[in-house]
Each structure stands twice: as structure tokens, then as C-alpha cells.
Amino acid sequence: MPTKKDIQDLYFMDARFKLLEIASFLDRIDRHDGEADFRHPAFLKALAAMQSPPAGTSRTQAVHLSLSDHSTEPAHSAGVSFAYGAHQTQPLGA
Amino acid sequence: MRYIEPHAHMVSRTTADYQAIAQVGCEALCEPAFWAGYDRASAQGFYDYYRQLTEYEPARAAKFGIKHFCWLCINPKEAEDPVFAREVMSLIPDFINQPTVLGIGEIGLNKNTRNELLIFEEQLEIAKKYDQAILIHTPHLEDKLKGTRLILDSLKNAQLDRERIIIDHVEEHTVSLVLDAGYWAGMTLYPESKCSPARAIDILETYGMENIWMNSACDWGISDPLAVIKTALEMKKRHYGDEIIEKVIYRNPEKFLNQCPNFNL
Numbered sequence: 001m002p003t004k005k006d007i008q009d010l011y012f013m014d015a016r017f018k019l020l021e022i023a024s025f026l027d028r029i030d031r032h033d034g035e036a037d038f039r040h041p042a043f044l045k046a047l048a049a050m051q052s053p054p055a056g057t058s059r060t061q062a063v064h065l066s067l068s069d070h071s072t073e074p075a076h077s078a079g080v081s082f083a084y085g086a087h088q089t090q091p092l093g094a
Numbered sequence: 095m096r097y098i099e100p101h102a103h104m105v106s107r108t109t110a111d112y113q114a115i116a117q118v119g120c121e122a123l124c125e126p127a128f129w130a131g132y133d134r135a136s137a138q139g140f141y142d143y144y145r146q147l148t149e150y151e152p153a154r155a156a157k158f159g160i161k162h163f164c165w166l167c168i169n170p171k172e173a174e175d176p177v178f179a180r181e182v183m184s185l186i187p188d189f190i191n192q193p194t195v196l197g198i199g200e201i202g203l204n205k206n207t208r209n210e211l212l213i214f215e216e217q218l219e220i221a222k223k224y225d226q227a228i229l230i231h232t233p234h235l236e237d238k239l240k241g242t243r244l245i246l247d248s249l250k251n252a253q254l255d256r257e258r259i260i261i262d263h264v265e266e267h268t269v270s271l272v273l274d275a276g277y278w279a280g281m282t283l284y285p286e287s288k289c290s291p292a293r294a295i296d297i298l299e300t301y302g303m304e305n306i307w308m309n310s311a312c313d314w315g316i317s318d319p320l321a322v323i324k325t326a327l328e329m330k331k332r333h334y335g336d337e338i339i340e341k342v343i344y345r346n347p348e349k350f351l352n353q354c355p356n357f358n359l
Contacts (some may be wrong), residue, residue, distance in 0.1 A: 064265060075208070078207050
């Protein structure tokens with residue numbers, strides 16, 4: 001199995017690249033006009049969850065859980081047929 | 095390096111993709127029935143689709159030495175209208191005995207609606223009636239956790255052999271729900287969603303190499319028919335030997351699929 005150093009050698013540059021992509025994405029949102037929708041606070045909340053995952057939860061799981069719908073009852077109808085990537089507690093425009 | 099592609103939607107891919115996966119060692123490929131990128135206007139559209147899955151694609155794959163198998167169902171994305179869905183489901187018995195049919199799939203949920211769940215459960219009954227294995231689609235992104243839980247709850251009541259059911263598209267927050275309940279799990283390798291090769295290997299390292307496969311699920315969207323073999327190469331980078339890589343990309347899918355009477359290599 002690879003060591004921590006091996007994992008850094010394999011993935012550090014890629015992760016660094018993606019971290020800068022996230023930072024520049026957030027800067028881009030800040031810089032442009034208009035209002036961000038529910039995905040923006042959801043994204044920021046997921047970032048915070050990644051940095052401080054609950055005990056027994058990995059960082060990746062914490063991000064998934066932060067962005068997931070936690071309701072338990074089947075929906076009455078589909079509404080939109082696609083997924084946004086973050087759970088929307090209220091329909092857009094409501 | 096030989097491998098089995100256990101989930102690919104070749105009706106949406108070019109013949110050059112068959113050539114490419116054959117060149118890197120694909121010996122067999124399994125194609126679940128799914129959404130084709132558009133809603134079909136009539137049940138007749140599914141009749142033609144089932145013919146494509148059972149007749150045309152096996153012949154196209156055979157030109158490159160690949161054995162092509164398929165699963166039949168109405169997918170959850172087109173199952174919101176139960177009347178339409180039942181009309182499509184009534185076609186399944188006409189095709190279920192075709193020599194390359196593996197079972198019922200990929201059934202499941204898309205937006206976790208009552209009607210999707212109703213049709214999912216009716217298709218479980220079809221699988222039970224015809225003694226078929228089952229391949230299950232879990233929803234995308236924010237809907238996956240809830241959908242996986244609803245599917246597992248529904249399966250609890252269905253009294254089916256859990257070893258003949260694979261629940262696909264698991265990720266870090268759903269994989270243990272599936273494996274701990276005694277089902278097989280599938281990981282899908284997508285460039286923009288689901289699992290990357292690195293994350294798929296993380297899941298293998300965390301949850302073990304048993305009762306799990308990985309697939310490209312290549313289709314009409316952004317996807318990569320070579321994703322399985324690229325993940326095998328990623329495993330090599332992490333110092334995995336040929337034996338364990340072959341287990342994940344060949345022997346695991348072979349073990350599950352051998353439960354389907356029509357599967358043979």
C-alpha cells in the first residue's frame with residue numbers, strides 16, 4: 001500500500017489544481033452581478049462540513065451528506081426531472 | 095488486461111467505442127435498459143429499443159470479439175406515468191427469454207416519487223415471477239441518499255435473494271448502506287459526477303473488495319467508455335498487483351453475473 005508521502009506524490013498537484021478551481025469559482029460568483037440561488041449557500045455549507053466532519057464521518061461523506069435531501073417520504077411528483085447537485089428546500093422562485 | 099464492462103449504454107455510443115474497449119481487453123459488456131437521452135413517445139419505442147438491446151447490439155459487439163448482454167425494464171425516468179409504464183412492462187415477457195438477457199434492470203428511482211416507487215416495486219414482482227437477477231439504479235446527486243434508503247426499505251418487503259441484486263451508482267455516503275444489507279454494489283466512474291477513479295479506489299480501500307464492481311455507464315452524456323481500464327491503471331499507480339486488479343475488474347463482475355443463467359464467457 002502507498003504511504004502518505006506516496007499519496008501526496010500522486011495526488012497533491014491534482015488536488016492543488018482543484019482547490020484553486022474552487023477558489024476561483026467562488027471569486028467568480030462574488031464578482032458577477034445578480035443573486036446566487038440556493039446552490040451557493042449549500043456549497044459554502046458543504047465546504048465547512050468538509051473541514052469539520054462529524055465524528056465517524058469522512059470528509060467526503062460529510063460533503064455528500066451536506067448536499068443531500070434528508071427527507072424520508074416519497075415525493076408526490078417529479079417536478080424537475082434532473083438533479084441540481086444540492087438539495088433545494090423550496091422550489092426556485094418560491 | 096482483460097475486464098468485464100458491467101454497465102454501459104452502447105445504443106448511445108459509436109462503433110469506434112466498441113473497437114476502443116476491445117483493444118484494451120474488454121471481453122464482455124452488459125447493457126441495462128435505460129433512458130436514451132429523450133422520452134419515448136410510445137410503448138412501441140420500447141419494443142424497438144428492446145430489439146436493439148437483444149438483437150442489434152450483440153451483433154455489433156461480436157464484430158470486436160465482445161460478448162454483449164442486456165437487462166430489460168422501464169427506467170425510472172420514464173416511469174412517472176404508471177399507465178404508460180405498465181404498457182411498456184407488458185412487453186418484457188416477449189423478450190425475457192432472449193439468449194442474452196441477464197435480468198430486470200436498471201430499475202430504481204430518479205426523483206424519488208410515489209409513482210417511481212410503485213413501478214419499481216411492480217418490476218421487482220416481474221423479476222420474482224421470472225426468477226431474474228436485478229440491477230438497480232440509484233438517483234443522482236442530492237437525491238441519491240434518500241433514493242437509496244427508499245429502495246432498501248422497499249427491497250426489505252420484497253423477499254428476494256439479496257445476492258442476486260446489485261445496487262448501482264453507490265458513492266461514499268451510500269456504499270455501506272448497500273453492502274451492509276447484503277446486496278452487491280456498483281460504482282460508476284464519471285468525469286463530472288458519481289465516482290472518479292481515485293475515489294472509487296478509496297471506496298475499495300475503505301469498504302473492501304468483495305461484492306462490488308465498477309463500471310463506466312457510458313451513455314449519451316459526458317462519460318468515458320474506457321473508465322474501467324483507466325481505473326485499473328490508477329490502481330497500479332497505488333501499487334496494487336495484477337491479481338487484485340483482475341478481481342475487481344473481471345472476477346467480481348463475473349461472480350455476480352454467473353448467477354444469471356444466460357451469462358457465459
